[in-house]
Amino acid sequence: MTTTTQTSVNPAAEVLLTDPDELGAKRRFRLRRRSPRPPAGTKIRTSLVGAIVKWVLLGAGAIVMLVPFYIMVISAFKPQEAIIRDPLMISPATFTLEYLGDAITSEKFNVIGAYGITLLFVALVNLFGIALSAPVAYVIARGRSKWHLGLLLLFVSGLFIPGQVTLIPVVFILRLLGLINTIPGFILFETAATLPVTIFLFAAYLRTVPRDIDEAAALDGAGRIRAFWSCIFPIMKPVVATIVVLNSISVWNDFVSPQIILGPSSGIYTVTTGVYAAVGEFSTDYTTVFPTLLLAITPAVVFFIVMQRHIIGGLVAGATKG
């Protein structure tokens, strides 16, 4: 059932983000619409009312979406009583950098350390995930036997297994391997978790890459592995970018896996587990809560603003193919 959307959705995602010259089509649409119905005046009035209703609704929606974010930002710079008394405003009299400074230097949540460790995890999971997935996706995309189909089905089945179901036995296996509460153990699990989506998207993409390239590489004397890494992999840039975006978001935001696999005893905190340790029990002290939350989401929001187009396009591609 998902196959019907696969071909159309991704280019459509690009369309909706880039807003190309669709205006032409729209104008044609308006002209046609008016011509079979002569009393154009009434038509315009109803569409004007419609437009007003639409934008009032959307405006209200936008306020609901943005006000929490705005309040979180300004509350990071205010003392407790100002947050409670006057939540929507910030004045020079109450403005202070004290609490943000406290949050940065907090012993409960080492922000800089958490950024570093989470970024390291994001980088390593991306690296290993792509290094493992790309060759196997190539083998699957080029193979014609039932073994190759079986291999694809094996990985795709991972899309339907909820992570929480495997977490408990994974703890067992990691304990068996002596990797529980260690960074390699966590990276191993997170990397495996990225394989299904990554292989699925890579294999779908590689099917569109002509076999001529493989044959040309073989004629030049390259073995299959060499041909893949030096000829095919460089062509995979767009789909690799999508995967990097998808995997980065999921690793950065993951809370349960680092909390369980790394565990408090390891002393290793990601942004999410660090926030939980810092804010979890002290949720009424807003001078701790808001600056900490602001610090936690700033990298994600900056990443979103910079990568907006790729993020939304990548999520559409990833989700509909899943």
Added chain:
Amino acid sequence: MADTVTTAPRALRTTIERRRPGALAVWRGRLPGLIMGGPAVLVFLAMFIIPMFLAFVLSFTDWNGYSLNFNFLGFENYEHAFRNPRTVDAAIFTAVVAFFGTILCNGVGLATAALISGPGRANTVMRTVFFYPYIISSLIIGFIWSAMLAPEGVVNSLLGGVGIPPLPFLTDVTFAKASIILTIVWSHFGFNMILFLAGIKSVPVEYYEAATVDGATRWQQFRNVTLPLIAPVVTVNLVLTLVGLLKVYDVVLALTNGGPAGSTQTIVFQILNDSFANADLGFGAAQSVILLIVTAVLGLGVTLARRGSEKKVAD
């Protein structure tokens, strides 16, 4: 340069192999494939496939998570899960969250998508505004709203400004349940909206032109052109949201921590609590296996139920 030198002997070798295709030659031909596929398969087996079967095994044991020893209990964990009122309550609350969450996320997502599907700067800005919470970890979304909805929080302070007494958003059972569902909808519908938008954009403009010539209103066009043509996207959205909401955990942990009085504990909240706080991973595994089966049945069920409305379009 080195490449061209190796060409001749390699070509020679393959012709010799073709003449006598012994077992060795067959394996040599498969070797690159095995080297390329092997590592991924090993990692995936170790961290996904074997654990899934191990979950069934562990669900029949009293494994505590610390040692590698355990005893087999038979079906005791499963009986416990079905008899335990806490688990049953958590299952009911999870079902409520999944049901209303799926309807609201997709209803609001589809409505906003239909409103802002046109071109233009304003529509693009709206897409970003509605979508951005999806990028933030749901744990942090939970903390943000927990601060907003607290008894002395921003929302109550704003309500006080217009003369409404404080509402128990997180401390009353019904309010807390509604708060969780609405927080999920707030942070998640943007994702559904993006998928719906992609679907709407893929509908050919000619269909709308034809409908306009026939005198169809905008609502009729949406009802009779857009909706049937995006039926596959609707299915994907419904299944993804439903399956995702059966696993809700982070938001609940941060927003209410399961309270008041355990009324907002979800199934995954129970699983992780029983497994790691109470060191009873066998019981946790049994509940996980039940969740896996329910998820699979509901996911397949919705997919098959939607097949009818997708077929209609194909005809």
